Amino acid sequence: MKAYDLIVIGTGAAGLTAAFTALGFGKRVLVVEKDRPGGECTWSGCVPSKALINQAKAIHTARQFADVPVDGAAVLERVRGVSERVYLDETPEVLEKAGADYLNGTARFIDAHHIEVDGQQIEGRKFILATGSRPMVPPIDGLDSVDYLTNESVFQQTELPQSVLVLGGGVISMELAQAMNRLGVTVTIVEMAPEVLPREEPEFAAALRERLQGEGVRFEVGTKAVEVTASDAGTTLVAEREGQTLEFSAERILVALGRKANVENLGLENAGVQVDRGLVLNKQLRTTAKNIYACGDVAGPYLLSHMANYQGKIAAMNAILPLRRSVNYDHVSWAIFTDPEFARAGLTEAEAREHYGDSIRVYHYDMAEKLDRAKTKAGDGGRIKLIISSRGKVLGAHILAERAGELIAEVQVLKTLGLNFGKLQGVIHPYPTYADSLRQMSQQVFLDNIFLHPVVRFARKLVGK
Known part of the structure; x- marks a missing residue:
């Protein structure tokens, strides 16, 4: 029976990071994957969605100058x-060249130190679960009777549909809805909450929805899906809103209502790994079995590729090194790759007020009004909302603008390092750039830091200013 220092089950962003981290420390590593390496990010998430978005943006831009036909089959093939x-x-050959053993098959625990992969028993000193997640499919009557799409199947289509109903108003929905609409698909989003992106700053969610509406995407918010049936149009959705029954029809239906961790059929109970709606983990990403760790979507709570990378390093080092590290979710950022992009780091204003009261300071910035770079491109507006503490530390930032995903990184550096946002005004930024908006905001923060200082306020009060 073969024995390994570490066995990694799953090869998405988290599993690959964990495996390469352990290999870097000279450990004997086995990687087990039931499909192909790469996981959701490579095959049905970040990579194909951005590829689709980029093609749709190019066509959208070209159509401002000419009538451009769309070959949906060619787009999907690209x-x-x-x-x-x-x-x-990410291929098995790449993993093996790096020093890992690779095994294609389905892993199941026999006990805490042994797994079986398609009849072969293997021993591991430590294990990392990186089995990812899958689309959550709600129990809507009739849904299982139609050929619905998810992010796992939408990119495998050979042709784009003429029309699509999207269930859910989250990140995947917004990205794919805008891209498909720009490629000529008639898109309707059905969201049960009163607004799309319900966890984000309401004003930013509304602004992004309005932008997509302006391009032709139809939104039905505050609307609950009740039943799905096959129809002459393809698919018909029966829904309810404010006591009224509504019907929407389209050629296809896309389910984008969240994710579910892949914890089934692994024999986790044989290894002493407890599951309570998800894996039970401590701050070191260790399960209830002392030699089994987890990372990525299966670990949660943030189902993001960059968080999978972060967790993969920590899980691997905790599994193979004596010094334990804890995960820290105080500084998490993410981006939604619509056009314009939306990016966030930290708290919303409501969350900040709940934690810190009215001592917070909130700043707004309108790029169309204040930023020269935005003025050079017709229709290139953008907005930033910055929430800082009374001492100038970043509590939250929200950006809806061109390259917002890049802009948020600069804010994230200041936030993570605990630096006063006013310090950014002393950093020379290239001109004209979108990032100069952050420098301009920091000048106001810098001035407010001075004028709001207790000594300065007292002195101004004495002189009557």
Whole structure:
């Protein structure tokens, strides 16, 4: 029976990071994957969605000057080609060249130190679960009777549909809805909450919805899906809103209502791994079995590729090194790759007020009004909302603008390092850039830091200013 220092089950962003981290420390590593390496990010998430978004944006731009036909089959083929190119850095051969053993098959625990993969028993000193997640499919009457799409199947289509109903108003919905609409698909989003992106700053969620509406995406918010049936149009959704029954029809239906951790059929009970709606983990990402760790979507709570990378390093080092590290979720940022992009780091204003009361300071910035770079491109507006503490430390930032995902990184550096946002005004930024908006905001924060200082306020009061 073969024995390994570490066995990694799953090869998405988290599993690959964990495996390469352990290999870097000279450990004997086995990687087990039931499909192909790369996971959701490569095959049905970050990579193909951005490839689709980029093609849709290029066509949307071109149509401002000419009538451009869309070959949906060719678009989807190019999207899959991008995934295949990314996969070249994640193949079994790449893993084996780095020093890992690779085994394609389904793993199941026999006990805490042994797994079985398609009849072969293997021993591991430590294990990392990186089995990812899958689309959550709600128990809507009739849904299982139609050929619905999810993010796992939408990129495998050979043709784009003429029309699509999207269930859910979250990140995947907004990205794919805008992209498909720009490619000529009639898109309707049905969201049960009163607004899309319900966890984000309401004013930013509303602004992004209005932008997509302006491009032709139809939104039905505050609307609950009740039943799905096959129809002459393809699919018909029966829904309820404010006591009224509504019907929406489209060729296809796309389910984008969240994710569910892959914890089934692993024999976790044989290994002493407790599951309570998800894996039970401590701050070191260890399960209830002392030699089994987890990372990525299966671990949660943030189902983001960059968080999977972060957790993968910590889980691997905790599994193979004597010094234990804890995860820290105080500084998490993310981006939604619509056009314009939306990016966030930290708290919303409501969350900040709940934690810190009225001592917080809130700043707003309108790029169309204040930023020269935005003025050089027709229609290139953007907005920033910055929430800081009374001492100038970043509590939250929200950006809806061109390249917002890049802009938030600069804020994230200041936030993570605990630096006063006013310090940014002393950093020379290239001109004209979108990032100069942050420098301009920091000047106001810098001045307020001075004028709001207790000594300065007292002195101003004495002189009557």
